[in-house]
Structures are given as structure tokens and as C-alpha cells.
Amino acid sequence: MPIIYALANQKGGVGKTTTAVNVGAYLAEWGQRVLVVDIDPQANATSSLGIDKRAVPLSTYDLLVRGVSLSRVMQLTGRVRLDLAPASPALAGATVELVSLPQRESRLRQALAVLNTDEEQGKRYDYVLIDCPPSLGILTVNGLTAATDGVIIPVQCEYLALEGLSQLVRAIELVRRALNPKLRLRGLVMTMYDARTNLSRQVVEEVRRHFPGRVFNTIIPRSVRLSEAPSYGEPIISYAPHSAGALAYAALTRELLAGDGRY
Amino acid sequence: MPIIYALANQKGGVGKTTTAVNVGAYLAEWGQRVLVVDIDPQANATSSLGIDKRAVPLSTYDLLVRGVSLSRVMQLTGRVRLDLAPASPALAGATVELVSLPQRESRLRQALAVLNTDEEQGKRYDYVLIDCPPSLGILTVNGLTAATDGVIIPVQCEYLALEGLSQLVRAIELVRRALNPKLRLRGLVMTMYDARTNLSRQVVEEVRRHFPGRVFNTIIPRSVRLSEAPSYGEPIISYAPHSAGALAYAALTRELLAGDGRY
Numbered sequence A, B: 001m002p003i004i005y006a007l008a009n010q011k012g013g014v015g016k017t018t019t020a021v022n023v024g025a026y027l028a029e030w031g032q033r034v035l036v037v038d039i040d041p042q043a044n045a046t047s048s049l050g051i052d053k054r055a056v057p058l059s060t061y062d063l064l065v066r067g068v069s070l071s072r073v074m075q076l077t078g079r080v081r082l083d084l085a086p087a088s089p090a091l092a093g094a095t096v097e098l099v100s101l102p103q104r105e106s107r108l109r110q111a112l113a114v115l116n117t118d119e120e121q122g123k124r125y126d127y128v129l130i131d132c133p134p135s136l137g138i139l140t141v142n143g144l145t146a147a148t149d150g151v152i153i154p155v156q157c158e159y160l161a162l163e164g165l166s167q168l169v170r171a172i173e174l175v176r177r178a179l180n181p182k183l184r185l186r187g188l189v190m191t192m193y194d195a196r197t198n199l200s201r202q203v204v205e206e207v208r209r210h211f212p213g214r215v216f217n218t219i220i221p222r223s224v225r226l227s228e229a230p231s232y233g234e235p236i237i238s239y240a241p242h243s244a245g246a247l248a249y250a251a252l253t254r255e256l257l258a259g260d261g262r263y
């Protein structure tokens, strides 16, 4: 039974994709078998792992809307133990198409359920990381419903990123009650911390105050190497392994593994 | 007849809200009568102008879903000539509610149409700036359908921000053909430019190559004052008028006015 986390936050540009891709890459590097599931029509996780979203034969669109099996959608990424269920631009239309389908909120959970039952598939992954789009619509609800082990919330160290947290927490509560009783808050990850400004420090303090004990100790600094890596289709571990961004994601991954009892 | 622009980009965190609020504030300072319309459920433009989204009596939710008139929804912001049609968290539910309403894509255009007809209202605004959420869903489609003068696309100087532009341009094309024949690309604004990195320069060159003649000359630098200002509920013009961010938004606003023949 893999551990399944969703990376979600309706605030845009806070580091959901960067966290999914880079934690995924470190987990794989250290022996865990990882599947990244990209359900954002922008397909940023897909391109960050070097895959051309326009050339993808089957994507999470087919998984969600057409019920195609996961084994047909998933692809190798060229990194050992790191597979991807890619997104494609077709996913932008999925929002409207899903609304009229039965069990529309649980389509992803059903697609991933094969990982628990099928002996062959089931042995396959230790972790599944679901990268959600910046909204609380049907795609993110699918991500939250499928996340059997919880949601990881990246929080940018900016004032506007604070504003939406209570809305997000309410949405998570709704999904827990109506669709996924196991959904919990696995933790908040502070991202794009800029040590030169007071703002970053104040935001971290504020988030720690509101969510005592739920904020990962590791803070991800702002590091240009992290934003360059996707243009080479590589995670930070291979693009700039000694950069501040790489060291931070390595530390965060260790913290996650320790908390999951897998370290 | 006011000039109506939508600020749109499905990529999250690229500066849509920051551009709508700060261009709006400079336009108002220089004598234009401005209405900012916030149709993002996060209500960041609302809080950036010092208004508590939870205390708002009527919002763009009521405008879009219940057909309440604009004059009842709009509020003063405390800055002369700068009014706001605020968002509220209820807007998150509008996505589902709008789908079943007649003319669901044109609800905002109809609500703003009063600005052209009603003699009293019509004299009221010179500019309307619509701040869209980070998606290409029904709320953004409403914004693009209402934008009689075009769409302004903020583009963060990051690789991942490039990836989604072609998808956005296709969506704009669809809206132009099906819903708003006057929709044009007013221009792309490069934001969060970091002069210390090659990445920023490369992204600007790439965008200028793909969109010759459509990129505003003014480039908005990354400036921490811009991200601090919302926490005080103030635009940059009053929070830090001599900061690099303020000077850039002043220059951008002048460029916009000149292009609109209003300078």
C-alpha cells in the first residue's frame, strides 16, 4: 500500500509543483519507488521531469474522464524508481466534462486503487505524490479524495499566501467529511523564504502560530537554481545538487520519511 | 464608455493581482476614475486594497450568480477615484453554480454593461480592471468576455511561466470567436524580473521573440516592497512610492495610458 499525498494550495505559484517533483526525486534516489501524478492542466510537473506534455499519448485526462487504467497512462521519467502519470492540455476541458460523470470526485481515487489491490501493481510504489492545480475545483477535490495519507500544503513566505489558508483548511475539512475520512493535514512547508526580508520571517511565525506542530521544520529558501532546473527537465538533485534549494529539499524529504516511519 | 481590461493568466502567482491593484492606483492618482473588479475567490485584490473579504456585504458572487446590480456591490476603497467590486469566499462556489445558469459566460459582461448605458453610472469610470483567478475556468471566461478592450497578461520571469502561454493564447482565441469578438491581447507585462539571474533575461527575450511588439517595454523588477504592501492594505504608490516596484508600476501605467491615447 503506497503512501499517497496531495500537494494542494489554491494560491498560485507557491511551490506545489517544485515540492512534488523534488521531494519525489529525493525519495526515489534514496530507494523509495515513487509515482508523481500531475493533475494540473498546466502540466508543470510533467515538463519539470523532462516530458513534453503535447507529445504524451495518454494522460491523467484519460485516467479521470475516460477511465483508462493507470498502467497505460504512467510513464518512466528516466530516473530510477521515479514514474509519472503525466498531465496534458486536454485536462483543461476535464473540469467541465467531470461535472456530469458519476462519482466525479472519486475518479482519481478509483484509478489509484489498483495500487492497493493488484499484487503486481501493488508492489510497485512506496509513495504517490499528486500535484494539484491552483484552485479548489473538481481536479483538486479529486486529488484530496485520492490522498489516503494526507495533504501537504506549500506556503510561500508572502503575505497574500497567508490569506487563503483558512479557506483551504475549510475545503479540506469538507472533503474529509464528505469524500475521504482519512484525509488529514500532513504538514505545511514554508517555501521561497528570503532571509534578507522581515516579511518572510513574519509569515513563518504567523503560520507556526496558527498551525502549531504542523509546520515542517525545514524551510525552503528562495534559490534561483530551483527555478532554472525545470527548463532542463531535471529535478534539483541532478541539476544543482549542492545548491541551497537542493539541500533544503533533501532535508525536507528526510523529515517526511522520518515522520512516516520510513527512515 | 470605460476601457475594460482583464488581468489573466492561469499560471499562479505571476502578478495578476499586484498589477491590477497597482496600475489601478496609479491611474486613479493621475485623474482616471477606476473600478477594480475582483473575481478571484481568494479575494487578494480585495484585501490588497484594505477591505476584509469576510465582512463584505455584497460581492462579485452576488453580481455573477444572483444578478445583483453593480452599484450595490461596489465599494469605495478610501483612495480617491478608486472603487472596488470585491470578491468573497462565496465565489468559490460560483464555479459550480454558474454552470447551470443561462448565459453563464456573459454574466459579468451584462453586469458591467450598465457602465455604458446608464448616464449616471456611465460617466463614472474611465477604466475597469478585472482581476482573474489562476485558471481558465468559468470565472476567467467571464472576465475575458467582459473585457471589451482586451486582456493584459502578467508573465513572471520564470521558465514555468513560459510553458502555459500558448494554452492561454488559445483560450483567448476561443473566447474571442465564441463570446467576445472585441477581445484582443492588449499586452504582456514581464514581472518579478531579477537582474542578478540569467533566467530572467532569457525569459524576457523568449517572450519578446514569441510576441513581437506585444510586450510592454516596462519590466517590473522583483521588489520586496511590492509583496509587503498588501499586508498594510495599501497599493505601492502610498506604501513605498520611491521603491523600484513603485517606479516600475508608474512607468507601466504611463505606457498603458499612452497606448490608450489618454496621456
Ligand SMILES: Nc1ncnc2c1ncn2[C@@H]1O[C@H](COP(=O)(O)OP(=O)(O)OP(=O)(O)O)[C@@H](O)[C@H]1O
Binding pocket: A011, A012, A013, A014, A015, A016, A017, A018, A019, A040, A042, A044, A132, A133, A134, A191, A192, A193, A220, A221, A222, A223, A224, A226, A227, A228, A230, A245, B010, B011, B012, B013, B134, B158, B159, B160, B161
Ligand atoms: N524555493 C524556490 N526558489 C526560487 N524559485 C522557486 C522556488 N520554488 C519554486 N520556484 C519557482 O517559482 C515558480 C512557482 O513555483 P511552482 O510552479 O512550483 O508553484 P505552484 O504552486 O506549483 O504554481 P501553480 O499554482 O501555478 O501550480 C516556478 O517558476 C518555480 O520554478
Ligand SMILES: Nc1ncnc2c1ncn2[C@@H]1O[C@H](COP(=O)(O)OP(=O)(O)OP(=O)(O)O)[C@@H](O)[C@H]1O
Binding pocket: A010, A011, A012, A013, A134, A158, A159, A160, A161, B011, B012, B013, B014, B015, B016, B017, B018, B019, B040, B044, B132, B133, B134, B191, B192, B193, B220, B221, B222, B223, B224, B226, B227, B228, B230, B245
Ligand atoms: N514584482 C514583484 N516583486 C516581489 N513580489 C511580488 C511582485 N509582484 C508580486 N509579488 C508577490 O508575489 C506573490 C504573487 O503575486 P500575485 O498574488 O499578484 O500574483 P497572482 O498572479 O495574482 O497570483 P494568483 O495566481 O494566486 O492569483 C504575492 O505575494 C505578491 O505580493
Ligand SMILES: [Mg+2]
Binding pocket: A016, A017, A018, A040, A044, A045, A131, A132, A133
Ligand atoms: Mg504547479
Ligand SMILES: [Mg+2]
Binding pocket: B016, B017, B018, B040, B044, B045, B131, B132, B133
Ligand atoms: Mg491573484
